[in-house]
Amino acid sequence: MKSPNKLLFMFLMISSTCLVASSSNWLTTWMGLEINMLGYIPLIFLKDNAMESEAAVKYLIPQSVGSTIFISSAIISNYFNNLQILMLIAMCLKLGVAPFHFWFPPVMATLQLIPAFILLTWQKIAPILVIASLNTLLLKMIMPIAVISALWGGVGGINQTDIRSLLTYSSIGHTGWMLASIASNHMIMFSYLLTYILINASIFTFLLKENMKSYKQLFYSKESTKMFILTISLLSLGGLPPLTGFLMKLLVLMFTEAKMVIIFGLITGALMSLFYYLSLTFSVLLNMSKINLTKHMMNTKESTLFLLSQILPLTMILFFF
Incomplete structure (x- = not known):
């Protein structure tokens, strides 16, 4: 990732998102969407193996289809306003939300x-920014997709x-909540998205250092403090009260102005996600009394990201709400 070409593609990916915004x-x-896609695909190739090439193709095809549908519907909507719903479908395909998620788990399974x-x-x-810029009638139509996701x-x-x-299917569920937050308040949407990114940063920093793949490896870590931080980050991602992930869902x-059926569906999906995160971290929670939290708590990158992911969204809530 330190090579100049990777930095160039990273710059393209970031600047294209700013262009969309x-x-x-x-x-x-x-x-902006096209540049964003083309800037991300070279970043997939870290080891130049066949699995990364497969992931790049599986990512490229649905993204290209989504972009084609988007620009076609944008042109046709000048004559037929009802076809703007195709723009919404195109963005849902790019996001990988259910029921347009067929490409998302296979790509995630082969990525570094x-x-x-x-x-x-x-x-x-x-x-998400494109969906937020659509008119109000289309935002109301997105709620069934949010519940399904x-x-x-x-x-x-x-x-x-x-x-x-696990993180892939959790992402599908969280994207449904993000879509629901778009229809309620844009400031809540940005807070939810920021919280989701920070919690994932805390989790992936730990996974990168420990090089873990199976959930059973979580319980063989020698550093109990980092294991505790990962556990709390996963539970916050699952929405366990009173952690930050739960507060974002509560907001x-x-x-939201959604009907009770929509709210019930969102809560049910969140409870199922919390169930498998609790199952994943149950052994760590049982041994929590043996963990020395003060010994190395503030001396690691994981601890800093963890505290940032839990504190920064709360300060944003106090400032804006």
Whole structure:
């Protein structure tokens, strides 16, 4: 990742997201989405093996289809306003939310940890910003997709043994909550997205250092403090009260105008996600009394990211709400 070409593609990926955020017409938005896709694909190749090539192709095809649908619907909507719903479908395909998630788990299963983290976090920003810029009627139509995504994220994560698979289905569920937050309040959406990115950063920093794949490896870590930090980060991602992930979900429910059926579906999906995270971390929670939290708590990068992921969103809530 320190080579100049990787830095160039990283710059393209970041600047294209800024282009989408500041665009005033659909053509510029489409250009930003395309540059974002082309900037991310070279970052997939860290070891230049066949699995990364397969992941790049599986990522490229649905993203290209989504971009084609988006620009086509943007042109046709000048004559037929009802076809703007295709723009919403195109962005849901790019996000990988259910029921348009067919490409997302296979791609995540073959990625290295750094490209997987980028796909789970940064690559969600541009499509969500596009959806947030659509008109109010289309935002109301997104709620069924949000519920399906939240439920599928909860169901799909059960009985998964690979950490990346767990985080993939958790991401599908969280994206459903992000879509629901768009229809309630944009400030809540940004807070939720920031919280999700920071918690994932805390988790992936630990996974990169320990090089873990199976959930059983979590319980063989020699550093109990880092193991505790990972456990709390996973539970916060699952939405366990009173952690930050739960507070973000609570804000979405407080400000949403969705019907009770939609709210019930979102809560059910969140409970299923919390179930498999509790199952994952149960052994660590039982041994929590043996962990010395003060010995190395402030001397590691993982601790800093963990505290940032839990404190920064709370300060944003106090400042804006």
